[in-house]
Each structure stands twice: as C-alpha cells, then as structure tokens.
Amino acid sequence: MTASVVALNTATPTLYSFRRCPYAMRARMAVWYSGRAVEIVEVSLKDKPAHMLACSPKGTVPVLVCDTGVIDESLEIMGWALAYNDPDDWLLTHNASAQKQSAELIEENDNVFKKHLDRYKYAIRYPDYSQEHYRDLGAVFLLALETRLLRHEFLVAEHLTLADIALAPFVRQFCYVDPQWFWQSPYPHVRNWLERFLASELFISVMAKV
Numbered sequence: 001m002t003a004s005v006v007a008l009n010t011a012t013p014t015l016y017s018f019r020r021c022p023y024a025m026r027a028r029m030a031v032w033y034s035g036r037a038v039e040i041v042e043v044s045l046k047d048k049p050a051h052m053l054a055c056s057p058k059g060t061v062p063v064l065v066c067d068t069g070v071i072d073e074s075l076e077i078m079g080w081a082l083a084y085n086d087p088d089d090w091l092l093t094h095n096a097s098a099q100k101q102s103a104e105l106i107e108e109n110d111n112v113f114k115k116h117l118d119r120y121k122y123a124i125r126y127p128d129y130s131q132e133h134y135r136d137l138g139a140v141f142l143l144a145l146e147t148r149l150l151r152h153e154f155l156v157a158e159h160l161t162l163a164d165i166a167l168a169p170f171v172r173q174f175c176y177v178d179p180q181w182f183w184q185s186p187y188p189h190v191r192n193w194l195e196r197f198l199a200s201e202l203f204i205s206v207m208a209k210v
Contacts, residue, residue: 012037012038012039013036013038013039013064013065013066013067014038014039014040014041014064014065014066015027015028015031015038015039015040015041015062015063015065015077016041016043016049016052016062016063016064016065017040017041017042017061017062017210018042018045018061018062019207019209021061021062022169022170022172022173023060023061023062023074024061024062024074025169025203025206026166026168026169027062027064027074027077027081028040028062028206029165029202029203029206030077030081030082030090030162030165031077031081032202032205032206033081033088033090033165033202034081034084034085035085036080036081036085038064040210041210042209042210043061051065052065055070056070056072058072060072064077064080075106078162078165078166082162088159089159090160090161090162090165091161091162092156092157092161095157098156098161101155101156101163102155102161102162105155105156105163105166105167106162106166106167108141108144109141109166109167109170112141113138113141113170113174114170116134116137116138116141117138117170117173117177119137120134120135120137120138120174120177121173121174121177135177135178135181138174139185139187142171142174142185142190145171145187145189145190145193146187146188146189146190149189149192149193150189153193154193155167155193164193164197165202168193168194168197168203171190171194172194172197172198175194
C-alpha cells in the first residue's frame with residue numbers, strides 16, 4: 001500500500017468518506033483524535049465525485065487528498081494522522097510486542113473476519129451455507145477478542161490503541177446484522193468493549209452527519 005504520487009496544492013487536506021463505511025470510520029477517528037484539520041466530503045456511493053475518482057480510480061472510500069499526494073487505504077490514512085499527533089500512544093511506540101499483536105489482529109480482521117462479516121451480512125448472496133454458518137465463522141474472531149479482553153480492558157493494552165480503533169467499526173457492523181443475538185452472545189467482554197466504544201466521544205463525534 002503506497003500513497004499515489006500526485007502533485008497537489010491543497011491548503012486543507014480533503015478526506016472523502018462515507019459515514020457508515022467501517023474503513024472510513026476508522027480513518028475519521030484517527031484524524032479526529034490527532035487534531036489534524038481536514039475537510040470531510042461525504043460521498044454518495046451511487047454518484048462518486050469526479051475529483052475523487054480522478055485521484056483514486058478504484059473508487060472506494062476513504063480517500064485522503066493532501067499536499068503530498070493521495071492516500072486511499074484506511075490504515076495509511078490512520079498512520080498519516082498519527083504521525084502528526086498521537087498523544088495517548090495509540091501506536092505503542094515503546095512496546096514492540098504489543099505493536100506486533102496489534103498488526104496481527106488488524107490483519108486477521110481485514111483479511112479473514114471481514115470476509116465472514118460480508119457473508120453473514122449479505123447471506124442471500126452466498127447461498128452455499130446458512131447465515132448462521134457465516135455468523136459462527138465470524139464468532140471465532142469474537143472468541144479470540146473475548147480472550148484478549150479477559151486480560152486487558154482494551155485489545156492489546158490497558159488503554160485505547162490503534163487495534164481497538166481499527167477493529168471496532170467492523171465488530172459494530174457484525175453486531176448490527178442481528179443485534180438481539182449479539183447482545184445475548186457468550187462474549188460479555190466484547191459486548192462491554194463495543195458498548196464503551198459506541199458511547200465514546202470519539203465515535204459519536206465522527207458519526208455526526210456532515
């Protein structure tokens with residue numbers, strides 16, 4: 001994942017976003033937390049802005065357009081924001097072990113859990129198995145998070161880190177497929193962790209309609 005080399009002259013960076021997209025959510029949260037000033041442009045997925053498509057032809061959000069180029073991967077946008085300011089050490093700069101755990105969790109979330117989440121959410125498109133089957137596959141990841149949260153209040157440390165912010169929007173989406181099942185599921189620590197996240201100033205602020 002490499003930022004595109006596009007010459008731009010932008011006083012305030014522009015962040016193209018879609019409010020309910022979990023990738024865009026985590027990018028917005030990192031930017032908000034860092035205090036980096038950006039102009040957020042809410043995108044209609046049925047009518048994407050021509051400028052966004054010119055900068056990032058793949059047409060997915062989030063896309064950050066700044067004076068050094070274009071960044072169109074959510075984790076890279078988070079890194080861009082945290083390089084500017086990371087007051088609570090989300091990056092765990094002096095804890096190599098926790099950094100490794102964080103990277104592994106994010107990779108598992110993005111490459112495995114997200115696949116099960118999509119099949120659970122859109123089970124009608126994947127008729128080979130039942131929706132419950134896809135839910136059970138996703139719940140394997142919830143169990144792994146539950147085990148971690150038995151040891152820490154957050155996923156890899158005693159404070160909020162990049163891992164929590166990168167994963168929570170996806171667990172939220174998993175929850176909302178069948179909230180009744182989720183809030184009665186045998187993962188009380190995951191439920192409490194998500195509940196705290198949903199009630200946080202950070203999440204509420206970035207979910208305000210633009």
